[in-house]
Amino acid sequence: DTGVSQDPRHKITKRGQNVTFRCDPISEHNRLYWYRQTLGQGPEFLTYFQNEAQLEKSRLLSDRFSAERPKGSFSTLEIQRTEQGDSAMYLCASSLFGITEAFFGQGTRLTVV
Amino acid sequence: DAKTTQPNSMESNEEEPVHLPCNHSTISGTDYIHWYRQLPSQGPEYVIHGLTSNVNNRMASLAIAEDRKSSTLILHRATLRDAAVYYCILRDKGGDSNYQLIWGAGTKLIIKP
Numbered sequence: 001d002t003g004v005s006q007d008p009r010h011k012i013t014k015r016g017q018n019v020t021f022r023c024d025p026i027s028e029h030n031r032l033y034w035y036r037q038t039l040g041q042g043p044e045f046l047t048y049f050q051n052e053a054q055l056e057k058s059r060l061l062s063d064r065f066s067a068e069r070p071k072g073s074f075s076t077l078e079i080q081r082t083e084q085g086d087s088a089m090y091l092c093a094s095s096l097f098g099i100t101e102a103f104f105g106q107g108t109r110l111t112v113v
Numbered sequence: 114d115a116k117t118t119q120p121n122s123m124e125s126n127e128e129e130p131v132h133l134p135c136n137h138s139t140i141s142g143t144d145y146i147h148w149y150r151q152l153p154s155q156g157p158e159y160v161i162h163g164l165t166s167n168v169n170n171r172m173a174s175l176a177i178a179e180d181r182k183s184s185t186l187i188l189h190r191a192t193l194r195d196a197a198v199y200y201c202i203l204r205d206k207g208g209d210s211n212y213q214l215i216w217g218a219g220t221k222l223i224i225k226p
Contacts, residue, residue, distance in 0.1 A: 042216025045158065078128055090116075091156050104156030 004105035006092050013082055020078045021108045024086060024094045024096030032075050033102065034067055035091040036060070043091055082112045122221040125191050133186040133220055135201030139183050145204045147222045148175065148186050150197040151219070157200065158185065196224045 005024045013019050025032050030051050035043035046065070047057045052070035062068075064082075067074040079086055089109050091101040118136040125131040137146065156165040160166055161175045163184075168175040174187040188195055200219040 032135070040218060044216070044220055064164050077139045097211075104158065107224070 003040055004092055004094055005102050006090075006105035006108050008108055009106065010111075012113060015084060015112055016081055018078065019081045019082060019110065021090055021092075021110075023075045023077070023092030023094075023105060025074070025092070029090055029094035029096055030072065031092040031095045031102075032069055033095075034075070034077050034078070035093065037089040037091055037107070038087075046077075056062045079110075082110075084112045086110060087112045117203060117217055117219060119199075119201055119220045121218065122223065123134070124223045124225060127193060127224055127226050128190055131160060131188040131191045131195070133188075133199050133201075133221065133222065134183065135185070136183050137201070137203055138182045140203060141205065143205050146175065146177060146181075146184050147202045147204055148173070149200045149202065150195075151200070152194075152197045182207075190199055191222075191224050193224050196222055198222070 004026060007022045009047040010058050011019055023032065033047060036046055037043045044060055046061050047067050048055060049069040052069050054067060064080045066068040067075060067077045077090060087110055089107040091104055091107045093104040097100040114152050116139065120134065123133065123141055127191050145162050145164050147162040149157040150160050151157045161173050163175045163177055164178060165181065167177060175187045176187060178184065186199060198219040200216055
């Protein structure tokens with residue numbers, strides 16, 4: 001197991017376009033988290049899943065954002081009608097239920113032009 | 114979640130110990146203290162966590178004040194690979210969403226050869 005992987009690593013898109021990111025967690029982990037990080041700041045929580053159920057969403061997650069985790073395995077984060085303010089690093093993490101240590105992927109850097 | 118306060122940056126010489134402070138004066142009795150670090154262009158990496166007692170692992174030591182209002186991450190012998198942003202975060206052990214954490218801007222650790 002090579003850890004949490006995210007795809008793509010970089011994405012440049014025009015304002016108004018839709019983008020989708022994928023996260024593959026560590027296989028036995030049932031919790032999966034999405035964060036957003038802008039330059040010079042710590043990660044901001046967006047949402048998390050326990051298996052296939054999305055249990056929490058941050059107020060930061062506007063209606064243009066949607067996340068899924070079908071079958072409790074990989075997850076996707078979609079941003080519709082992207083805006084320049086969406087430019088950030090999108091991080092995915094996974095952990096075992098009840099275990100505190102989370103493992104992060106390397107992130108997807110989104111640039112909206 | 115309670116908030117933490119860390120210095121923006123610190124410098125240390127290679128092969129010397131480093132003490133990274135964190136203040137968390139509003140910590141509650143059920144809050145764990147977590148430390149993560151983020152190397153350039155990488156996702157955050159778990160370092161250590163504790164509740165009341167000092168903790169040691171292969172990466173670092175965590176010293177927690179008796180009143181729990183502050184803690185110190187100790188790198189016993191810093192190397193150039195330890196140059197990163199270090200985040201001190203609190204998590205309520207009673208919370209179900211164990212990673213809906215408030216991340217500050219962290220401390221940027223600079224290691225001088």
